Amino acid sequence: MILIDSISTFGEYLLLMKRVMSRPERWRIFFRQMLHEMFQLGVNSIPIVLLISFFIGAVICIQLKLNIESPWMPKMVVGYSTREILILEFSSSIMCLILAGKVGSNITSEIGTMRVTQQIDALEIMGVNSASFLILPKISALISMIPILVIFSIAAGTAGAFAIGKFTGIMTPEDLTIGLQYEFNQWFIWCSVIKSVAFAFIITSVSSFYGYRVTGGSLEVGKASTNAVVSCSALILFADMILTQLLMQ
Template structure:
């Protein structure tokens, strides 16, 4: 997030700044990009690769080694016992990660302003504060909640329904990451339209 914030700030300054625009435009566009897309969508895509494959391979290994069957035989609702904590955990922590990502991205933009001297910190601050809409922050958090549910539920499904051996566990892990990434991008279109 830090480096993406820095890169966005540099790109905005170099590519859209002109003598006809106010100097704070770079800070304004950096804030909008971080809040509207990067902090929720792109970060969740990264987490889909890390967390999604982890959930799918963990559950897949439990299925292959018959640990889930043992839970079922003992009368434990294995889906409820294994999947629900993963969904609740990811949905609970994701809004905090989104806020942290936004703040870190803004710190990266300030790092660019202070170290790279691309634009002055005062102009960046003016842009970051210009006509701030707090709904964009809530929009980012709502999107991240949906994405967290997609990552955890899709990955859990692929891991829980593995049949076969270790090769199928690897395939389930790959399928979970690909499917959740595609679903995140697909739902992002509708959520952006719905929440805007």
């Protein structure tokens, strides 16, 4: 029964995506909405991304210093490991999990409220493809903003590691710099960006799907928001596993 429900839900999701991926009725309005969403979903997320990444960068640095310190271990290992963790996992996957909570619930509640207050019906009556009109600008906006958020996150995490080294004295900025520069592989940055683009699609499309199919009232909108965040998180982790295998081979 659960399997049949899951397949049915996935089918509904694909049908919705088919409607979403259609040519916008008016490009001018589409770009206006996309700009608005880039600000709402992207620019408004910059403070939380910077804040969380800064502290996580610092915490990673402390943990590595405390747990792998050994006379046999070169000092630059802390910087090297901090960089790899930030680039390969934190700034793409974990940051997108955080964004699934912030952006995903926002999208579901916005579209869900439009559904229960008949605003979506009003669009349909006018002859507007409501799925494409509401969801496509959100998907395009987050996909175009996510690489910037990833870069900001990597930068803020690195700054956090530097700050903790400088202000607590657990390691010198020079050792950290050597580690951060050691055998730097540019492809890892691309991996991070590619993964985050896929996660951005998951966050926006899945949360929009949950919002779009809400029936009932405010209670159902709340439940849909929770379900959207849970589903996005699970799907991000699942996609992370597959993408990591594909990209890092």
